[in-house]
Amino acid sequence: MSVEARLAELGLTLPSAAAPAANYVPFVVSGNLVFVSGQLPMSNGALTIKGLVGQDVSVEQGKEAAKLCALNLLAQVKAALGGDLSRLKRVVKLTAFVASGPEFTQHPEVVNGASDVLVEILGDAGRHARAAVGAPSLPRGTPVEIEGVFEIA
Incomplete structure (x- = not known):
């Protein structure tokens, strides 16, 4: 099943690929890899949630934000591939940052939220290496930012 068909089956749509907010590019293609810059939980050009997870934002809300980051990652991969997601072979690695207080450990x-949706969409090709780290703050007050590395054909 194609990625697009699987997204439709799950009732998910990819947002438009966000333009960079500073002096960087949203993705770099090098050989058979796409390196995607950190994505925020953006929808229709706006941040969907702000705050620290465990204080202003619940774990469940944080998971939803991470899921939206993953969809934004896929939107960037789609842009990198000229709209042809059939060339996506697998998710290699995610590096995720969670804005939280010093006592937060989840x-x-x-x-x-990101890992689960990528596996739902891509099956085994969505399984990946990962880092999940805490940060005292993230850009624009977002609770989650995720970058990724993807293998392409």
């Missing part, structure tokens, strides 16, 4: 559970 970073992996939050980032599972």
Whole structure:
């Protein structure tokens, strides 16, 4: 099943690939890899949620934010591939940042929102290496930012 068909089956749509907010590019293609810059939980050009996970944002809300970051990652991969997601072979690695206070320890559970949706969409090709780390703050007040590396044909 194609990635697009699987997205439709799951009732998911990819957002438009966001333009960079500073002096960087949203992705770099090098050989058979696409390196995607950190993506925020953006929808229709706006941040969907702000705050620290465990204080202003619940773990469940953080998971939803991470899921939206993953969809934004796929939108960037689609842009990198000229709209042809059939060339996507697998997710190689995610690096995720969770804005939280010093006592918060559920970073992996939050980032599972991204990992779970990628496996739902891509099956085994969605399984990946991962880092989930805490940060005292993230750009624009977002609770989650995720970057990724993807293998392409």
